Amino acid sequence: MNRLSRRIRGLDPALLQLVALTVVIFGAMAVLNPQKFLRPYVFESITYVAPELGLLSIAMMLAMLTGGIDLSVIGIANLSGIVAGLFFHAYGGAHGPGLMHMGVGPVLAGIGMALGVGLVAGAINGLLVSRARITPILATIGSGQIFTGIALVLTGGPAIVGFPAAWGAIGNGRLFGVAAPLLVFLAVAALVMVLLTRTSFGIALKLIGTNMRAATFAGLRTSRTVFFSYMLSGVLASIAGIILSGRTNAAKSDYGVSYLLEAVLIAVLGGTNPAGGRGSVPGIILALLALMLLSSGLQLMRFSNFLVDFIWGAFLLLSIALNALRTRR
Numbered sequence: 001m002n003r004l005s006r007r008i009r010g011l012d013p014a015l016l017q018l019v020a021l022t023v024v025i026f027g028a029m030a031v032l033n034p035q036k037f038l039r040p041y042v043f044e045s046i047t048y049v050a051p052e053l054g055l056l057s058i059a060m061m062l063a064m065l066t067g068g069i070d071l072s073v074i075g076i077a078n079l080s081g082i083v084a085g086l087f088f089h090a091y092g093g094a095h096g097p098g099l100m101h102m103g104v105g106p107v108l109a110g111i112g113m114a115l116g117v118g119l120v121a122g123a124i125n126g127l128l129v130s131r132a133r134i135t136p137i138l139a140t141i142g143s144g145q146i147f148t149g150i151a152l153v154l155t156g157g158p159a160i161v162g163f164p165a166a167w168g169a170i171g172n173g174r175l176f177g178v179a180a181p182l183l184v185f186l187a188v189a190a191l192v193m194v195l196l197t198r199t200s201f202g203i204a205l206k207l208i209g210t211n212m213r214a215a216t217f218a219g220l221r222t223s224r225t226v227f228f229s230y231m232l233s234g235v236l237a238s239i240a241g242i243i244l245s246g247r248t249n250a251a252k253s254d255y256g257v258s259y260l261l262e263a264v265l266i267a268v269l270g271g272t273n274p275a276g277g278r279g280s281v282p283g284i285i286l287a288l289l290a291l292m293l294l295s296s297g298l299q300l301m302r303f304s305n306f307l308v309d310f311i312w313g314a315f316l317l318l319s320i321a322l323n324a325l326r327t328r329r
Contacts, residue, residue: 014271018286025290029297036300044179046292048172048247051185052077052240054288056259057266058192059236061284064267065196065205066226067212067276068129068136070233072144074260076121077241079151080114081251084167084242085160087113092164102164110167114238121147122234126227151253159252163245171246181243188239192232193281205229209276258309265312266291268319291315 029037036042056073063070087110092099121143128139173180196202204225208215216222245251268274269291270283291312298308 015280015283015286018270018283018290022286022290022293025294025297029293029300033297033301037297042296042300046296047179047182050288050292051179051181052243052247052256053259053262053266053292054185054284055188055236055240055243056256056263057270057284057288058189058281059233059240060263060267061270061272061279061281062192062205062229062233062236063136063140064272064274065209065276065279066229067209068226068230069140069264069274070125070230070237071137071140071260072121072125072147073233073237073240073263074256075144075147075151075253076118076234076237077244078251078253078255079121079147079154080117080238080241081245081255082151082154082160082253083117084110084114085163085245085251086154088164088167089160089162099162100165102166104166107164107166110164111242114242115235118234118236118238118241119231120234121237122231123227125234126230129230130223130226148253155251155253157253159250159255161250163249163251167242167246168249169246171243171248181247184239184243188236189281189285192236196279196281201225201228206277206279209273209278211277261309261312261316262291265316265319268316274320 056077059073060070088099088102088106091106092102125140125143128134128143129136132139169180170184171181175183196205204215204220204222207218207220208222208225212222241251244256248255266284266287267279270280270285270287272279272283294311295308298311
């Protein structure tokens with residue numbers, strides 16, 4: 001018993017607060033609307049919708065660890081899906097069996113193209129921040145508008161509808177009875193967690209966010225590390241774009257616009273310091289679970305979307321205030 005209590009006291013207080021918040025939200029939604037909220041399909045739907053938002057939140061966290069931010073993740077995600085969709089339509093035709101029953105090879109090529117878009121877009125952000133020394137919020141707002149503009153030019157405005165069945169399985173399929181998007185998210189989250197906790201790159205990210213000048217004097221290659229962090233953020237955004245386009249069977253320049261605020265909120269609520277130096281994947285997962293439970297409960301109770309946006313904004317301000325208070329202490 002004493003050993004268990006010592007382990008509990010040794011846990012991160014922010015993670016313990018998130019666990020408590022998740023339990024409170026689940027209990028409140030279960031009490032307020034038990035007939036609808038406790039149905040299995042509610043939790044099943046979360047396993048399909050949450051992964052894309054979780055990936056965007058981890059991408060946001062990576063940028064925040066260095067004291068920056070990446071507001072272009074939605075533009076990167078949509079552009080990745082659009083580029084893949086245009087390739088599939090050009091290769092197999094806009095409609096018909098040639099598109100739906102496309103082989104594994106072309107689908108893998110589409111995945112490679114989507115990830116390539118994320119890699120290049122992330123590299124552009126990294127160069128703007130690490131080499132051109134542009135403030136991250138301004139650099140990524142501008143680049144995000146460029147990526148969205150490119151997507152609009154490529155599509156002419158309407159959504160690209162129709163993807164191969166194998167592509168759709170990434171967003172809607174199951175493997176061993178578990179939602180495929182959830183498995184993708186957990187695999188990526190595990191890799192990022194290892195990267196941040198077990199490699200010199202992850203340690204350097206946190207040191208740079210804590211004190212850039214001290215990290216430079218310590219001999220860390222700060223510019224290169226920041227550059228790679230934005231490249232990784234872009235790749236994660238493109239994976240989210242793959243899942244989103246696979247789940248909806250479509251890709252458009254303005255899909256998932258509301259995800260931007262939610263990704264920032266989840267990152268901050270998960271314990272990421274907007275000023276840099278602190279953040280963890282477990283915190284992101286717990287914050288994602290808490291907000292998905294809250295969002296599902298509010299939607300089942302038919303709350304207005306405007307009220308839901310108000311709640312997200314209030315959560316974000318409260319999270320930033322608590323982070324600032326914790327940092328002072």
